[in-house]
Amino acid sequence: MKSIALLLTALTFLPAAADEPRKKVIVCSTTQIADFARQIVGDRCVVKCILAPGADPHTYMPTPGDAEIAATADLCLENGLHLEGKNWMATLAKDRGKPIATCTEGLEPLELEAGGQKIHDPHAWFSPVNAARYVNNIVVALSKLDPSGTGEFEARAKLYLQQLRTLDAWIKEQFNAILPEKRILVTSHDAFNYFCRDYGFKSASPVGWSTGNEVGAGMTPERRKAVVDSIRSFGVKAVFVETSVNPKMVQELAREAGVAVGGQLYSDSMGGPGTAGETYIGMMRENVLTIVRALK
Amino acid sequence: MRFLLTALIWVVFVGSVALFTSRRDARGPVASYARAAAKGIFAVEVTASFTAEPDPFALDTGKAKPAGLVVRVNGVEAIRAATVKPGAAIRVEPVAAVLEGKNELFIEAYPPADQLNRSHAIRVRILRDGEPVAERTFWSEPGTPIATAFPLEVPAAGAPAKDDHNDH
Numbered sequence: 224m225k226s227i228a229l230l231l232t233a234l235t236f237l238p239a240a241a242d243e244p245r246k247k248v249i250v251c252s253t254t255q256i257a258d259f260a261r262q263i264v265g266d267r268c269v270v271k272c273i274l275a276p277g278a279d280p281h282t283y284m285p286t287p288g289d290a291e292i293a294a295t296a297d298l299c300l301e302n303g304l305h306l307e308g309k310n311w312m313a314t315l316a317k318d319r320g321k322p323i324a325t326c327t328e329g330l331e332p333l334e335l336e337a338g339g340q341k342i343h344d345p346h347a348w349f350s351p352v353n354a355a356r357y358v359n360n361i362v363v364a365l366s367k368l369d370p371s372g373t374g375e376f377e378a379r380a381k382l383y384l385q386q387l388r389t390l391d392a393w394i395k396e397q398f399n400a401i402l403p404e405k406r407i408l409v410t411s412h413d414a415f416n417y418f419c420r421d422y423g424f425k426s427a428s429p430v431g432w433s434t435g436n437e438v439g440a441g442m443t444p445e446r447r448k449a450v451v452d453s454i455r456s457f458g459v460k461a462v463f464v465e466t467s468v469n470p471k472m473v474q475e476l477a478r479e480a481g482v483a484v485g486g487q488l489y490s491d492s493m494g495g496p497g498t499a500g501e502t503y504i505g506m507m508r509e510n511v512l513t514i515v516r517a518l519k
Numbered sequence: 520m521r522f523l524l525t526a527l528i529w530v531v532f533v534g535s536v537a538l539f540t541s542r543r544d545a546r547g548p549v550a551s552y553a554r555a556a557a558k559g560i561f562a563v564e565v566t567a568s569f570t571a572e573p574d575p576f577a578l579d580t581g582k583a584k585p586a587g588l589v590v591r592v593n594g595v596e597a598i599r600a601a602t603v604k605p606g607a608a609i610r611v612e613p614v615a616a617v618l619e620g621k622n623e624l625f626i627e628a629y630p631p632a633d634q635l636n637r638s639h640a641i642r643v644r645i646l647r648d649g650e651p652v653a654e655r656t657f658w659s660e661p662g663t664p665i666a667t668a669f670p671l672e673v674p675a676a677g678a679p680a681k682d683d684h685n686d687h
Contacts (some may be wrong), residue, residue, distance in 0.1 A: 351576075
């Protein structure tokens with residue numbers, strides 16, 4: 224008798240469990256985009272990221288495991304502007320027949336003069352205003368994928384956009400502690416142009432816009448000499464290494480120019496779980512604190 | 520007998536829950552309450568002390584044009600302007616959404632990001648047949664855009680206008 228009662232109880236709750244729909248899977252190229260997507264979807268979708276914390280998107284070579292991850296996607300998200308070297312994310316999505324959205328669509332990219340060509344700087348997320356454009360583009364793509372979730376996506380995005388506004392104001396306040404003539408940011412590669420534009424810094428780096436071998440990328444002796452000369456002539460107090468780039472080159476450059484290494488900045492990739500840089504906002508805050516400590 | 524009783528209890532229990540949830544979902548809306556529009560031709564006039572620009576941190580999914588200033592009267596959009604110059608009054612006439620008695624105005628205005636660190640003011644006037652019947656001035660907190668809703672009493676035709684009132 225008891226077993227029949229238990230069976231009835233189990234049958235009562237069975238349909239609810241069986242009716243639960245499969246969560247949509249969003250596959251992102253970079254850690255920053257994955258964080259934006261997580262902020263917007265909450266628990267409604269599963270967000271996966273191809274790049275691990277600390278990995279370099281310019282030089283990354285997709286693995287068979289990445290192709291398997293892409294195969295599970297309902298939607299792929301990429302940065303665009305050739306951040307993903309040789310467009311590896313678009314290729315992964317195309318090979319598996321998955322829809323892909325470009326997060327930098329609609330924003331005005333900075334133009335860099337490199338190797339006699341004009342290059343669009345892909346590191347747009349370093350401006351919180353641009354990060355808001357990423358968020359809006361992700362909301363549009365998700366709403367097309369899952370129209371019934373639009374209200375939820377928009378409500379979460381609105382909250383997150385307010386956090387980005389607060390972040391932007393906080394960064395401006397922090398940099399008030401650094402004199403305008405001291406605002407020179409020397410980093411491993413040319414990733415901080417949007418950041419420098421928004422917060423009144425000049426940027427210099429021995430490597431171009433990409434750590435890969437694209438046009439205008441990589442280190443040249445002329446560029447290295449120009450950076451050392453700039454450090455000396457402007458009296459730069461410190462230079463910075465990046466978490467996703469080998470620090471050796473900047474350390475040598477610091478020795479040559481006789482300046483300190485001011486710390487490590489998150490650039491093309493965020494930090495791992497448990498670190499200050501495991502979210503976009505945490506990454507930006509940590510970078511700002513590192514820069515202020517070293518340059519003020 | 521016990522088995523039948525157990526099954527009956529379960530049927531009654533599960534049936535009651537199913538009945539309750541289906542009835543609850545099918546329940547119609549509460550009876551609507553509508554007020555008549557106020558008599559006369561109404562205008563809304565807004566003057567800002569700053570250059571209003573579209574908010575770079577707004578949710579922008581392409582459904583509405585980006586705006587630096589939005590005024591809604593009783594939930595109906597009365598003004599949507601991409602940019603507003605400081606000191607220049609924006610006037611929209613007629614505004615059909617104004618009701619006699621209590622009204623609610625919602626105002627959103629965005630100063631440029633580099634001027635957000637100080638307070639800004641915005642003045643709103645409601646005019647009936649060209650005569651002001653209500654006006655109010657709002658100040659933003661430093662670091663935040665103006666986003667405020669306020670109740671507005673529109674007197675019956677012939678009644679005197681309210682005094683100016685400043686909100687800080």
